[in-house]
Amino acid sequence: MSIQSILQSIQQYETVIIHRHVRPDPDALGSQSGLAHMIKDTYVDKKVYVVGEEDERLTFLAQMDDVTEEMYANALVIVCDTANQARISDQRYSLGAALIKLDHHPDVDDYGDIQWVNTNASSTSEMVYELYEASKEYGYNYVMSAQVARLLYAGIVGDTGRFLFPSSTARTLQIAADLATYDFDRTALYDGMYKTSPAIARLKGYILQNFTISSAGVSTVKLTKETLEQFHVTPSQTSAVVGLLGEVEGMLTWAIFVEEDEQIRVRLRSKGPAIHNVAAKYNGGGHPRASGATVYSKEEMEQLVADLEQVTIDYVRK
Template sequence: MKSSIIDTIEKYETIIIHRHERPDPDAYGSQAGLGEMIKNTYPEKKVLLAGEEDESLNFLARLDDISDSEFEGALIIVCDTANKERICDQRYVKGDLVIKIDHHPNREPYGDLMWVDPEASSASEMIYELYLEGRKQGWELSDESARLLYAGIVADTGRFLYPSTTERTFNAAKELSQFKFDRSELYENMYKIPLNVAKFKGVLLQELIPRESGLAVFKITKEMLEKYELTADETQAFVGIAGDIEGIVAWVFFVEEDDVIRVRLRSQGPVINDVAFQFNGGGHPLASGAKVYSWDETEKMIEALDQVCLDFEQKE
């Protein structure tokens, strides 16, 4: 499949690369890292990065303003996006051919070509492996490409702490780290948080009461966001907040927005993506997302998560 993707890229003059809405560093890293790689290897091609920008990730890359006409006859590559609904900029359907490159379970196949590898730590790791295949045909990896892919791998592995980190992950990180970019500056940009975010994180921890199942529940209302002058996107900064707390096997964030309640799920063992799938979402077995539309619906989700956690404890 990697060879087929490379051969397809060679055939197109215009290539538009997408990723998922509400991006994280792996979304940006895989999207922009692939874009830089194609630009370096094929300078005559037009390579565009699609989607709405996230200001907090501007240190990684800036995206392009793309006209409708530029989609006509273009190759579309979608990185790090499990389902069509989450593709940022739905004009991808206007392209000539769609390639899906993703590391999430393939519950919703889409695209004319699909390379899906749930064993990969990140989409950025996959893009690095695409480069290894492409080297046979003259593909080039620049310092900037390496910086972007390294950032994506570091973020999606929780700085190499998550179980998705494997020998292939470390091999990719080792090779990428040999390129010339400032890792200290990269880490600083990725992990620094404003004071108001840090204070709110303290409030959440102070009020935390784990459930008997080992599940921790965090409910963040619009009023709480306003009080601490936070955006819903900024709550992503502390999604791993409960990972080091003894007795907690899984945790869920409910973040209220204008028309939806966003759900972020993390686990130390119980498989949670099946629950996410029941509530308009999906993801990895230990890291998933979903969305619900009322606080009553969150209670149903909590019940389902409680049962998953209890079943896991019984097996242990």
């Protein structure tokens, strides 16, 4: 990988379309939209678009553009924060003239004409900041605005759990400190990212009353459609409760199963065991300690729990 080749490609194309993964989180949106605004601010005549499904919880961060298939002709496509192609939001990503993969997850799919994968980065937003720094070194002189700083800061905060996760390095904190010098409201940003509605607060109470934990330290909770309706919570809103069980003593890994119309969304977290390979086995992926998956039956759900139990037992035995 050459950062210089990424900068050269961005300069070369008049149209740039940026994708990210399905079910976006702050890092997916922060890196995607932060990079988009940075390119727009640097090359004012370029046409730069962001695409993917909207998440109502995060529209305060960024909103997507309407892009037709014809707009992909002769366009550079960049995919942020997505290890495997099946999880790219809007599968038209392959219609462009060239493709760049920009990601910090463990590599799953080998795709893209240019790939920059850095698993040591706390977030893809951190990598976009590094692209900004490299642009100065190579003479491209990207512009860093308060709007871009806000988006990248949100991505870093989101993927580091407010700097609590081990992925937060001294380098991460240095970058965050630099972004914090720009004029955006960090208090309002935190409020938008972490505010809890009464419905979510009540759902958290339900989870704390109904979780199970095995002797190995594996916990599971199933949120049926009826339960979600009872608490007036949508499946996408359950992302707000995924970290809750990490506060329970003795918990090593946990899975929250969220029932949808034709599938069961699985939110996986860990306090040590690597769970991303389990997620990849069930139509998902992610980080060693934070991943997502999808299953389609009770049997698949039970098998995933068994696999999660096994990786946790293996971790404890080491």
